[in-house]
Amino acid sequence: xxxxxxxxxxxxxxxxxxxxxxxxxxxxxxxxxxxxxxxxxxxxxxxxxxxxxxxxxxxxxxxxxxxxxxxxxxxxxxxxxxxxxxxxxxxxxxxxxxxxxxxxxxxxxxxxxxxxxxxxxxxxxxxxxxxxxxxxxxxxxxxxxxxxxxxxxxxxxxxxxxxxxxxxxxxxxxxxxxxxxxxxxxxxxxxxxxxxxxxxxxxxxxxxxxxxxxxxxxxxxxxxxxxxxxxxxxxxxxxxxxxxxxxxxxxxxxxxxxxxxxxxxxxxxxxxxxxxxxxxxxxxxxxxxxxxxxxxxxxxxxxxxxxxxxxxxxxxxxxxxxxxxxxxxxxxxxxxxxxxxxxxxxxxxxxxxxxxxxxxxxxxxxxxxxxxxxxxxxxxxxxxxxxxxxxxxxxxxxxxxxx
Amino acid sequence: xxxxxxxxxxxxxxxxxxxxxxxxxxxxxxxxxxxxxxxxxxxxxxxxxxxxxxxxxxxxxxxxxxxxxxxxxxxxxxxxxxxxxxxxxxxxxxxxxxxxxxxxxxxxxxxxxxxxxxxxxxxxxxxxxxxxxxxxxxxxxxxxxxxxxxxxxxxxxxxxxxxxxxxxxxxxxxxxxxxxxxxxxxxxxxxxxxxxxxxxxxxxxxxxxxxxxxxxxxxxxxxxxxxxxxxxxxxxxxxxxxxxxxxxxxxxxxxxxxxxxxxxxxxxxxxxxxxxxxxxxxxxxxxxxxxxxxxxxxxxxxxxxxxxxxxxxxxxxxxxxxxxxxxxxxxxxxxxxxxxxxxxxxxxxxxxxxxxxxxxxxxxxxxxxxxxxxxxxxxxxxxxxxxxxxxxxxxxxxxxxxx
Numbered sequence: 039x040x041x042x043x044x045x046x047x048x049x050x051x052x053x054x055x056x057x058x059x060x061x062x063x064x065x066x067x068x069x070x071x072x073x074x075x076x077x078x079x080x081x082x083x084x085x086x087x088x089x090x091x092x093x094x095x096x097x098x099x100x101x102x103x104x105x106x107x108x109x110x111x112x113x114x115x116x117x118x119x120x121x122x123x124x125x126x127x128x129x130x131x132x133x134x135x136x137x138x139x140x141x142x143x144x145x146x147x148x149x150x151x152x153x154x155x156x157x158x159x160x161x162x163x164x165x166x167x168x169x170x171x172x173x174x175x176x177x178x179x180x181x182x183x184x185x186x187x188x189x190x191x192x193x194x195x196x197x198x199x200x201x202x203x204x205x206x207x208x209x210x211x212x213x214x215x216x217x218x219x220x221x222x223x224x225x226x227x228x229x230x231x232x233x234x235x236x237x238x239x240x241x242x243x244x245x246x247x248x249x250x251x252x253x254x255x256x257x258x259x260x261x262x263x264x265x266x267x268x269x270x271x272x273x274x275x276x277x278x279x280x281x282x283x284x285x286x287x288x289x290x291x292x293x294x295x296x297x298x299x300x301x302x303x304x305x306x307x308x309x310x311x312x313x314x315x316x317x318x319x320x321x322x323x324x325x326x327x328x329x330x331x332x333x334x335x336x337x338x339x340x341x342x343x344x345x346x347x348x349x350x351x352x353x354x355x356x357x358x359x360x361x362x363x364x365x366x367x368x369x370x371x372x373x374x375x376x377x378x379x380x381x382x383x384x385x386x387x388x389x390x391x392x393x394x395x396x397x398x399x400x401x402x403x404x405x406x407x408x409x410x411x412x413x414x415x416x417x418x419x420x421x422x423x424x425x426x427x428x429x430x431x432x433x434x435x436x437x438x439x440x441x
Numbered sequence: 442x443x444x445x446x447x448x449x450x451x452x453x454x455x456x457x458x459x460x461x462x463x464x465x466x467x468x469x470x471x472x473x474x475x476x477x478x479x480x481x482x483x484x485x486x487x488x489x490x491x492x493x494x495x496x497x498x499x500x501x502x503x504x505x506x507x508x509x510x511x512x513x514x515x516x517x518x519x520x521x522x523x524x525x526x527x528x529x530x531x532x533x534x535x536x537x538x539x540x541x542x543x544x545x546x547x548x549x550x551x552x553x554x555x556x557x558x559x560x561x562x563x564x565x566x567x568x569x570x571x572x573x574x575x576x577x578x579x580x581x582x583x584x585x586x587x588x589x590x591x592x593x594x595x596x597x598x599x600x601x602x603x604x605x606x607x608x609x610x611x612x613x614x615x616x617x618x619x620x621x622x623x624x625x626x627x628x629x630x631x632x633x634x635x636x637x638x639x640x641x642x643x644x645x646x647x648x649x650x651x652x653x654x655x656x657x658x659x660x661x662x663x664x665x666x667x668x669x670x671x672x673x674x675x676x677x678x679x680x681x682x683x684x685x686x687x688x689x690x691x692x693x694x695x696x697x698x699x700x701x702x703x704x705x706x707x708x709x710x711x712x713x714x715x716x717x718x719x720x721x722x723x724x725x726x727x728x729x730x731x732x733x734x735x736x737x738x739x740x741x742x743x744x745x746x747x748x749x750x751x752x753x754x755x756x757x758x759x760x761x762x763x764x765x766x767x768x769x770x771x772x773x774x775x776x777x778x779x780x781x782x783x784x785x786x787x788x789x790x791x792x793x794x795x796x797x798x799x800x801x802x803x804x805x806x807x808x809x810x811x812x813x814x815x816x817x818x819x820x821x822x823x824x825x826x827x828x829x830x831x832x833x834x835x836x837x838x839x840x841x842x843x844x
Contacts, residue, residue: 229643
């Protein structure tokens with residue numbers, strides 16, 4: 039299948055390209071390298087020593103000598119460039135990973151909030167127009183986030199409210215695609231994914247495009263079975279913006295620092311290892327929706343609270359001799375710290391997704407993957423300074439009785 | 442009360458300023474005059490001969506010699522300018538009317554779609570950040586549209602789904618503000634209002650801002666009792682982008698042309714005359730929400746189908762000797778042409794809104810207001826060429842048996 043990956047140099051884009059190409063799919067890619075730039079600007083860097091994109095290009099061309107890549111930039115020329123690329127490549131599937139993915143980065147100041155919303159919303163909108171013009175039958179695989187739903191204190195379905203939840207007189211709502219489960223996003227970044235969702239639904243309903251909107255939980259890990267040596271590893275961020283919680287805990291454990299749980303630690307989400315994310319996206323790509331269809335896949339392996347993750351990382355690290363403890367930090371976010379959480383991921387299970395069920399072992403693999411790079415860790419990028427109330431103080435460890 | 446009006450030169454901004462200032466409120470305003478520019482670019486012009494803004498400024502300064510106005514432009518300097526203005530003026534209420542308001546304009550091409558989403562979403566986001574920094578206690582009166590809800594084939598509540606509609610296990614959804622009634626917008630423009638809604642809710646929940654989000658139906662009319670002479674009239678657009686259905690019908694009736702109903706004509710919405718819109722906004726301004734509150738007002742007088750409006754305009758015009766007939770046109774939009782429609786507007790009625798119940802008389806007043814300007818009508822701007830399927834053909838009259 040011809041697959042175009044937007045954001046091919048990113049955390050997910052790079053391993054997805056390797057995996058699809060190894061499976062014999064015809065892949066091409068776009069990137070603007072802004073993720074590398076933003077992590078540098080935070081004073082951080084990928085802990086895994088990822089190579090320059092030129093070297094990555096050589097790796098991809100050693101699998102497929104015709105592999106095509108284009109550098110793109112948001113701005114006045116984007117739409118013309120996208121139309122040209124779609125015309126040229128005629129993708130059957132477009133995987134859109136080219137969005138600003140950090141909630142804290144979007145909350146830092148007005149510039150980054152506006153940049154996040156512009157880049158994500160208008161970027162996707164330009165893509166929808168280019169698809170309508172050049173490849174209206176292609177499948178748009180769009181990365182959303184489980185964070186679109188927030189923490190609703192009830193079972194989260196896949197995109198739509200099940201009819202059993204509604205009394206009959208609003209049963210007939212929205213005949214063109216059911217009643218969307220309410221979105222309640224927790225940052226300017228998460229809101230862009232909600233806005234994308236509504237824009238994509240409109241394009242499917244009005245223009246007959248088709249899309250899979252993936253509500254993905256946080257992904258962890260740096261390797262998948264397709265990776266044969268060090269240059270194949272994907273990036274690993276652990277700074278306060280682009281590092282998600284398991285990443286940060288692993289780095290803290292390697293340093294022997296306390297694992298910093300934000301607030302009470304009951305915040306629960308669906309997580310998945312990198313190889314599961316790549317497998318799930320591949321399943322979606324190889325089983326496309328029908329013309330005009332908009333479908334939602336909730337993508338995660340299982341649910342864990344932050345406290346559970348801290349205990350798992352401490353246990354995994356201890357097995358390699360890294361002893362650490364758990365400390366509670368003032369929560370820089372505004373979020374519920376204890377709540378009910380359960381969600382369906384039936385659509386992917388029905389397509390054949392077999393979740394990797396041993397998270398402890400997956401965390402051990404991650405720690406082993408990171409161990410060679412301990413000396414590269416920059417300690418000062420971990421503690422959060424961006425706060426949802428805009429006070430921009432660094433969070434402090436809070437005493438046990440306040441938790 | 443100190444009220445800052447963004448978009449003070451617009452269709453609603455101008456009469457609202459006159460009305461609030463006559464009531465003794467301290468008003469100031471911003472505009473970038475882009476509405477005038479865009480209507481000119483379509484080859485059209487306001488049918489009412491509105492004066493240059495300099496003259497409007499003199500009129501406002503004859504009521505309040507200190508009246509302050511600033512020209513603003515979207516772009517890099519906007520946030521700084523907004524912060525400066527809010528600091529200076531310390532508004533108690535900000536009325537945000539400075540958005541691109543046309544659905545057809547947003548559907549015309551990729552540039553206008555992106556411009557609409559950028560201008561509306563990022564404009565409001567910049568405003569929210571400036572409010573958080575400079576006047577977090579001010580009331581944001583934000584114009585949304587009844588079009589956010591689409592045509593759901595059930596009663597439309599005011600923003601939230603009533604608990605009686607839900608079975609108990611999703612009754613507790615979204616504890617920070619209830620379960621939002623699902624939005625199903627029908628154009629890139631309408632989608633911006635949905636995105637604004639979610640962004641504003643987040644700012645209220647996270648930063649404690651307060652807002653009234655007005656879901657307004659189409660407004661008609663060019664005069665309110667505060668207007669004493671011709672220079673006071675507000676603008677009147679009748680082109681395919683900025684002219685709404687009653688406007689277009691009135692102009693067609695004055696020319697003796699057929700009234701062009703799009704499709705079957707069963708499309709039903711809530712409408713209101715200009716004076717009701719101004720009264721409703723004034724009620725909302727004078728009865729602000731509490732800190733942190735986000736409330737929704739559905740703002741309309743009553744529901745009418747397009748066929749009913751055509752008959753009303755034909756009858757009103759006939760009483761002045763303008764005989765016309767109704768013709769059905771191919772619908773350039775993708776929308777339901779026959780559907781159930783009913784909505785609540787209880788919140789405004791509870792605040793004391795008394796709807797003007799005689800739409801026939803209101804349309805007669807509008808026709809009389811427009812009669813002096815018949816010679817200014819540009820006939821070629823009325824027939825729609827922008828189509829939701831992007832085919833850009835001019836719509837044709839369809840035969841009666843196809844309706």
